[in-house]
Amino acid sequence: MRGTGRIVRFDDVRGYGFIAPDSGGEDVFLHANDLDFDRLLTKRGTRVSFDIEDGPRGKFATAVLITSEGSGRTGAGSKAAASDTDEYFDVFSAQEFKEAATEILLEATPSITGEQIVRIRAAFEGFARKHGWIE
Template sequence: MVQGKVIRFDEVRGYGFVAPDTGGDDVFIHVNDLEFDKRHLAVGAVVDFTVEDGDRGLKASTVTLVAPAPVLAGVGASPGALGGVPTFLPPLPDAAARPAGEAPSERELAAEVTEVLLAGVPTLTAEQVLAARGVFVAVARSHGWV
């Protein structure tokens, strides 16, 4: 079993991503693999899961809830790309709080790119999101942006 934190979950669509505590690529999570009620899953929740190779990349299975998502000040609904259905976004570090000239971390950039891709093109599959994000982060790394 692996433990990780949910970084995105769309309850309407029934899928999202979890970042393993051990590092590495984010893992696709689907409502059908939850061992608990999906209403308890939100960004920031801590879950235990088994990692499997799915048809489209890494996939979480046998997902159990370790700790519910914390209530975070300043995090709320933002207009989603699902016909006005709110999408709850994880908080990203305030760029103004970062010292001048300091680039975001790869993890920060990856989280933001994931949100942009899912909001801009909601029909993308998990595999497509991970592939596009990987290419973008690699380009950012090669230019020293992260």
């Protein structure tokens, strides 16, 4: 069965993540070997289509493709791609942006302090607002 959804998490180091299916229900496991595109494009919010299979640990995705709707919340690339194809792209709310930025900072640098996160996040939030990436 073919489904669609958004990538909710992908760990590039471990090579796996999860997709929230548009049909609802539990997230679907995603492995890098099942991507039919460059794994560097696996960002939170990326819209994908995929085949759903049942495995011993639950559902998993195979033959995963980025949908024609674009790649969701992937920053400047989405804006450029959207303007090239006259399609819409997702824009973060300020809160969604802060949450995503915090998660990325903590994953990239576990030793980062709260004060550093607040300063870096504020700088990026100003930059993102200036470019229309957040509401």
